[in-house]
Structure formats: structure tokens, C-alpha cells
Amino acid sequence: MPPKIQDKGLNPAMAACVLGIDLGTSSVKTILLQEMEQGPTVISSCARETRAQVESPSAGPQGNEQDVRKIVAALNDCLAGLPQQLLGRVCRIGVSGQMHGVVFWKTGQGCKWIESGHGWTFEPEEVSHLITWQDGRCSSPFLSSLPQPQSHLSVATGFGCATIYWYLKNSPDFLKRYDAAGTIQDYVVAMLCGQEKPQMSVQNAASWGYFNTTSKSWNMDILKESHFPIHLLPEVVQPGELAGETAYVWHQIPKGTEVGAALGDFQCSVYSCMSDSTNAVLNISTSAQLTLLMPSGFQPADSPNPRSPLAYYPYFNNTYLVVAASLNGGNVVATFVNMLVRWMAELGLQVPESDLYPRIISAALAQTDTDLNICPTIFGERHMPERLASVMGIAASDLSLGHVTRALCHGVVQNLHSMLPSQHLKEAGVTRILASGSALGKNEVMRQEVEKAYPFPVLYGRNVDSAVGAALAMLRRK
Ligand SMILES: Nc1ncnc2c1ncn2[C@@H]1O[C@H](COP(=O)(O)OP(=O)(O)O)[C@@H](O)[C@H]1O
Ligand SMILES: O=C(CO)[C@@H](O)[C@H](O)[C@H](O)[C@H](O)COP(=O)(O)O
Numbered sequence: 001m002p003p004k005i006q007d008k009g010l011n012p013a014m015a016a017c018v019l020g021i022d023l024g025t026s027s028v029k030t031i032l033l034q035e036m037e038q039g040p041t042v043i044s045s046c047a048r049e050t051r052a053q054v055e056s057p058s059a060g061p062q063g064n065e066q067d068v069r070k071i072v073a074a075l076n077d078c079l080a081g082l083p084q085q086l087l088g089r090v091c092r093i094g095v096s097g098q099m100h101g102v103v104f105w106k107t108g109q110g111c112k113w114i115e116s117g118h119g120w121t122f123e124p125e126e127v128s129h130l131i132t133w134q135d136g137r138c139s140s141p142f143l144s145s146l147p148q149p150q151s152h153l154s155v156a157t158g159f160g161c162a163t164i165y166w167y168l169k170n171s172p173d174f175l176k177r178y179d180a181a182g183t184i185q186d187y188v189v190a191m192l193c194g195q196e197k198p199q200m201s202v203q204n205a206a207s208w209g210y211f212n213t214t215s216k217s218w219n220m221d222i223l224k225e226s227h228f229p230i231h232l233l234p235e236v237v238q239p240g241e242l243a244g245e246t247a248y249v250w251h252q253i254p255k256g257t258e259v260g261a262a263l264g265d266f267q268c269s270v271y272s273c274m275s276d277s278t279n280a281v282l283n284i285s286t287s288a289q290l291t292l293l294m295p296s297g298f299q300p301a302d303s304p305n306p307r308s309p310l311a312y313y314p315y316f317n318n319t320y321l322v323v324a325a326s327l328n329g330g331n332v333v334a335t336f337v338n339m340l341v342r343w344m345a346e347l348g349l350q351v352p353e354s355d356l357y358p359r360i361i362s363a364a365l366a367q368t369d370t371d372l373n374i375c376p377t378i379f380g381e382r383h384m385p386e387r388l389a390s391v392m393g394i395a396a397s398d399l400s401l402g403h404v405t406r407a408l409c410h411g412v413v414q415n416l417h418s419m420l421p422s423q424h425l426k427e428a429g430v431t432r433i434l435a436s437g438s439a440l441g442k443n444e445v446m447r448q449e450v451e452k453a454y455p456f457p458v459l460y461g462r463n464v465d466s467a468v469g470a471a472l473a474m475l476r477r478k
Contacts, residue, residue: 015034015035015036015089016034016089016090016091017032017033017034017043017086017089017090017091018032018033018034018090018091018092018093018094018471018472018474018475019031019032019033019087019090019092019093019094019253019471020032020033020093020094020095020096020467020468020469020470020471020472020474021075021078021093021094021095021096021097021185021188021467021470022095022096022097022265022268022466022467022470023071023075023095023096023097023098023184023185023188023265024050024097024098024265024285024286024466025066025098025132025133025134025285025286025287025331026049026050026285026286026330026331026334026438027047027048027049027050027074027438028047028048028050028071028074028075028077028078029045029046029047029078029466029467030045030046030047030075030078030079030081030082030467031044031045031046031467031468031471032044032045032082032083032086032087032090032471033468033471033472033475035475040471040472040475042468043086044082044083044086045082045462045467046077046078046079046081046082047078048074048075048077048078048081049074050066050070050071050074051070051074052066052067052068052070052071052074052130053065053066053067054066054067054129056129056131056135056137058137058167058170058171058174059135059136059137059166062135062136062137062139063131063135063136063137064131064132064134064135064136064158065129065130065131065132065135066101066129066130066132066184067129067130068103068124068127068128068129068130068184068187069123069124069127071130071184072111072122072123072124072188075188076116076121076251079121079250079251079253080117080251084251084252085252087251087252087253088252088253088254090253090254090257091257091258092257092258092259092260092471092474092475092477093192093246093253093257093258093259093260093474094260094263094268094469094470094471094472094473094474094475095185095188095189095259095260095262095263095470096185096262096263096264096265096267096268096466096467096469096470097183097184097185097188097262097264097265097466098132098133098183098184098185098265098286099133099183099203099204099207099264099265099266100132100133100158100159100160100183100207100208101130101131101132101133101135101158101160101163101183101184102130102131102160102163102164102181102182102183102208103127103128103129103130103131103181103182103183103184103187104127104128104175104177104178104180104181104232105124105125105126105127105128105178105180105181105187106125106126106127106177106178106179106180107179107180107196107197108196109125109126110124110125110126110127110180110187110190110191111123111124111125111127111191112125113248119249119250119251119252120248120249120250120251121250121251122191122192122248122250124191126177126178127187128174128177128178130184131158131163132158133158133159133207133287133327134158134286134327134331134379135157135158135163136157136158136379136380137157137163137166138156138157138158138162138163138165138166139157140385140386142166142169143155143156143157143162146162146165146226147222147223147225147226148222149209149210149211149219149222149304150210150212150219150222151206151209151210151211151212151213151219151304152213152300152301152302152303152304152312153206153209153211153213153304153311153312153313154209154304154305154306154382155209155210156209156306156382156385157385159207159208159209160181160183160207160208160209161208161209161210161211161223161228162209164181164228164229164232165226165228168227168228168229175229175232178232179231179232180196180197180198180232180234181198181232181233181234182198182200182204182234182262183200183204183207183208183262185204185262185263186198186199186200186204186234186261186262188262189243189244189259189260189261189262190243192246192247192250192259193243193244193245193246193247193259194244194247194248195243195244197234197235198234198235198243199234199235199236199237199241199243199261200234200235200236200237200261200262201236201237201238201239201240201241201261201262201263201264202216202236202237202238202239202314203239203263203264203267203313203314203315204262204263204264205218205234205236206313206314207264207313210222210223210228211236213300213314213320214299214300216236216238217236218230218233218236237261239261239263239267239314239315239316239473240260240261240316240473240474240477241260241261242258242259242260242261242477243259243260243261243262244258244259245257245258245259246259258474260470260473260474260477263469263470263473264313265466266283266289266291266313266321266323266325266466267313267314267315267316267321267469268465268466268467268468268469268470268473269281269283269289269436269437269465269466269469270291270293270315270321270469271315271316271469271472271473272436272461272465272466272468272469272472273434273436273461273465273469274293274434276293277292277293277295277428277429278429278430278431278432279293279430279431279432279433279434280292280425280428280430280432280433280434280456281433281434281435281436282416282433282434282435282436282437282440282450282458283435283436283437283465283466284329284330284412284435284437284439284440284446284450285329285330285437285438285439286329286330286331286334286439287325287326287327287328287329287330287331288325288326288328288329288330288412288416288437288439289323289324289325289326290323290324290416290419290420290433291321291322291323291324292321292322292323292420292425292428292430293315293319293320293321294312294319294320294321294322296317296318296319298312298319298320300312300320306382306383307383307384308383309324309381309383309384309418309419309420310322310323310324310419310420311323311325311382316473322420324416324419324420325382326381326412326415326416326419327377327379327380327381327382328376328377328378328379328381328412328415329412329416329437329439330437330438330439330443330446331379332376332378332379332408332411332412333360333405333408333409333412333439333443333446334353335378336360336404336405336408337353337356337357337360338353340356340360341353341356357442357443359401360401360405361405361443361444361445363400363401363402363405364401364402364405364406364409364445365402365444365445365448366402367400367402367403367405367406368406368448369406370398370402370403370406370407370410371393371395371398372391372393372394372395372398372403372404372406372407373391373392373393373407373411374389374390374391374404374407374408374410374411375387375389375390375391375392375411375415376389376408376411376412376415377389377415381415381419383419391407405445406445409443409445409446409448409449410449412446412449413446413449413450413452413453414449414453417453417454422453422454422455422456425454425456430456431456431457432456432457432458432459433450433454433456433457433458433459434458434459434461435447435450435458435459435460435461436460436461436462436465437465440460441460441462447460
């Protein structure tokens with residue numbers, strides 16, 4: 001059963017609780033989960049936008065980088081926003097986050113611990129930017145020049161190992177500055193535990209490429225032969241294993257609190273709600289994923305199919321999820337909002353983004369249908385990087401904000417549907433969709449489009465589901 005939510009009117013006994021953290025692409029979410037009579041219950045939550053996007057000094061406009069300091073600052077703000085007396089009762093910490101990306105740091109100098117108004121916190125020190133899953137520096141010719149992985153997963157731009165190969169070729173001196181690397185969630189876990197070298201769960205290792213999920217090992221021979229800096233590869237552990245214990249008091253969380261090896265955000269959003277294989281799980285946050293649990297015993301093919309819109313990612317207990325992972329989710333709407341803000345600024349009007357969301361959503365709610373046809377893939381898709389966005393059927397009568405916003409949300413959902421259609425879900429025995437993510441939770445138009453596209457009941461969770469899943473994985477640990 002999915003955990004209950006009970007933010008208000010709570011009288012928690014002095015029981016221990018688990019802190020769940022999700023380091024998302026747009027925001028950090030934190031929750032406190034406690035085992036209660038009615039089952040695991042979220043007793044408090046706090047989310048903060050990171051606003052961490054920065055220019056990419058090395059890759060220019062193709063790059064997509066985030067300032068790790070801003071991500072950690074948002075995390076610290078979240079912790080400060082949770083009830084401090086509850087933090088003192090945290091006995092375990094589960095962490096998830098955006099997959100595929102890579103951050104580099106110098107061991108022993110990855111952060112410094114400082115005392116602030118809210119107790120001890122850490123601040124990043126000798127750390128690179130996070131090069132995210134949205135990074136586009138690895139062109140198709142570059143990717144074709146790389147060795148063929150020995151894995152069922154192909155390698156795409158934005159995958160950790162592809163990014164490291166890019167630096168090896170284009171800026172080898174950059175790599176010489178660092179001796180450790182991981183996803184942003186691996187970095188945070190390593191800093192909390194005061195670890196010299198990070199650990200990485202199979203879920204995140206698979207997302208870097210050049211990782212064989214059957215043997216659960218990096219493609220060492222292939223990587224060594226091509227002079228890949230293998231010393232940067234983290235040690236890999238099973239999802240659900242502990243990475244270590246907190247090395248310091250963190251905010252009010254006691255020193256010695258157990259910390260799980262970091263997990264993938266989409267696996268955690270599934271873990272927070274999936275009760276059986278008749279559920280499909282939909283998450284639309286910055287990106288969008290629709291996923292199903294594969295039967296136990298399923299093993300993926302030996303070699304990748306880069307043209308398939310579906311991928312098989314490791315879940316828990318040696319099982320797999322099949323996922324349509326779209327690079328075009330809430331980020332498409334966010335880009336539209338940002339474009340409007342910039343156009344208005346050029347026209348001499350200053351309007352904050354936060355004012356625009358409710359306006360475009362209410363305009364589209366009033367426009368229940370449109371013939372305007374937007375293919376929204378402004379970020380390409382991994383299986384079809386060359387197909388960018390397009391608009392068809394532009395009639396003079398369909399140019400209102402309502403038409404365009406409705407068509408944009410319709411396009412995002414239709415694109416995902418083209419990757420994993422209803423028919424496939426029906427054949428897999430799906431009877432309902434469990435949905436989460438801010439781009440659904442905060443956008444009724446997107447919810448309407450999902451309900452129109454898929455002929456199943458859709459049940460909505462909250463926007464903190466990956467954080468709940470990360471905490472639940474730790475709570476259920478024996
Ligand atoms: N005020 C808002 N109204 C509607 N949608 C919003 C609003 N703010 C953010 N969003 C949507 O939420 C998305 C980010 O979701 P979030 O859950 O924070 O992402 P992540 O989990 O990737 O960090 C944005 O891309 C945007 O589409
Ligand atoms: O690309 C995949 C899986 O291959 C994504 O599902 C994966 O979860 C990544 O972490 C996301 O793209 C980032 O997640 P989010 O911040 O958009 O929630």
C-alpha cells in the first residue's frame with residue numbers, strides 16, 4: 001500500500017522516522033516518513049526550487065549544467081523548513097535524484113562543514129558543475145565514435161560515461177582536476193557520510209552507460225582499452241544497500257544516522273506507489289516517464305536498440321521496469337513560460353514566471369480542444385534526437401494563448417503515448433495509472449490530456465513521490 005499523507009493535525013509519538021530526499025532537475029523535495037498504525041505515513045514535507053541552471057563554459061549552447069552550490073543550498077533550505085524536533089528523530093536517510101548526470105569532485109575537498117543558524121551543514125568546495133541528463137554536447141557522430149557498450153542499454157548524450165568521454169577528447173585537463181565522480185545524489189550521500197570515494201546503486205550506474213545490469217559491473221575491458229579514466233567510476237552496490245552513516249550532526253539529524261546508497265528518481269517514484277503489475281506509473285516533472293514493472297525473472301536482451309522508445313532499467317530485487325523516458329515533459333511548458341517572459345521583457349513588460357503559469361493554465365482550461373497540432377520535442381528524444389519540435393495546422397482562429405497552451409500539453413502527452421501506447425498497456429494487463437510530478441500536480445490541463453489519452457482511471461499522488469519512495473526503501477530495509 002502507498003504511504004498515507006498526514007501533514008496536519010499530527011501528534012507523532014516519539015517514534016523514529018526516515019528522511020527522504022529527492023534531488024530533482026527543477027526542485028529538491030524532502031519528506032519525513034514514520035511507521036504508524038495505519039502504515040508508513042508522511043508526517044512532514046518541504047520542497048524548494050533549485051534555480052541552479054548555469055551557462056556551460058566548455059560546451060556552449062549544447063551544454064546543460066547546474067550549479068551544485070545552488071542544489072545544496074535548496075537542500076539545506078528544505079531541511080531548515082522541516083520541523084527541527086522531528087529531524088532529531090531521523091534514524092535513516094534515503095536519497096534519490098536526477099539520473100544520468102555527472103558531477104566531479106576532489107576527494108577530501110568535496111565540501112566544507114559549517115555551523116549555521118540551523119546547526120551543521122555542508123557547502124560544496126572543489127566540485128564541478130553538474131552536467132545533467134539534458135546536456136546535448138555529445139553529437140550523434142561523437143556518440144558513434146565511442147566503443148560499443150556491452151549492455152542492453154545504449155549510450156546517449158547526457159549519460160555520465162558519454163560526458164566523461166567528451167571531456168577526455170575535448171578537455172582532458174578538466175578531468176585532471178578531479179579524482180571522484182557520481183550523480184548529484186551520489187555526491188550528497190558521499191558528503192553526508194564523509195566518504196573518500198562514492199558508492200553508486202545499480203539504478204544510477206545503469207543510467208551512466210557502459211554498465212552491464214546482468215553482471216552488475218562496469219564494462220571495464222572496453223573502457224580501459226579506450227583510455228577511459230576508470231578511477232572516476234564509483235563502486236556499485238545493490239539498490240537498498242546502505243552507503244554509510246552521517247559523519248557529522250546535519251541540521252538536527254544525529255551523527256551516525258544510516259544513509260542509503262542513492263537511488264534513481266523514477267524508480268523511487270514507482271516504489272512510492274506501485275502495488276502490483278496492473279498499475280502503470282506516470283511521472284511528469286521536468287521530464288516525463290511512463291513505466292511498467294516487468295515480470296520477475298525478466299532479463300533484457302544482450303545488446304541495445306538505440307531506435308527503441310522503450311528502455312529496461314533495474315528496479316529493486318533484481319527486477320526491471322520498462323520505461324518510456326521522454327526528455328520532453330514539464331520542461332516544455334517551462335520553456336514556453338520562459339519564452340513568454342523574455343518576449344514580454346523585450347516588449348518592456350516585467351512579469352514573473354510564477355504569475356504566468358496560472359494564467360496560461362486557466363486560458364487552456366477555457367479552451368477544451370484545439371486543431372493546432374504541436375509536436376513538442378524541443379529537446380529531441382534519445383531514440384530520435386534529430387526530430388525536434390514542429391507545429392502543424394496553424395489556423396488564424398487558433399492562435400490564442402488557450403489554443404497554444406492546450407496544444408502544448410496535448411503534444412507532451414501524445415508524444416509520451418507514441419512511445420508507450422494504451423494498447424501496449426492493455427496487453428500488459430494494466431488497469432490503472434498512478435500519476436505524480438509537479439507538471440501534473442500543478443497543471444490541470446496536463447491532467448485532462450492524460451485522462452483523454454489513456455483509457456484507464458488515473459490516480460494522482462503528490463509532487464514529492466520520489467522522496468517518499470527513497471524513504472520507503474530505507475524504512476523497509478531489514
Ligand atoms: N506554478 C506552476 N504551475 C504549473 N506548473 C508548474 C509550476 N511551477 C512548475 N511547474 C511545472 O513543474 C515542472 C517541474 O517539476 P518538479 O517536480 O519541480 O521537477 P523535478 O522533479 O524534475 O525537479 C516544470 O517543468 C513545470 O512544467
Ligand atoms: O531518463 C530517465 C530514465 O532513463 C529519467 O526517467 C530519469 O528518471 C531522470 O532522472 C529524469 O530524466 C530526471 O527526472 P526529473 O527531474 O525530470 O524528475
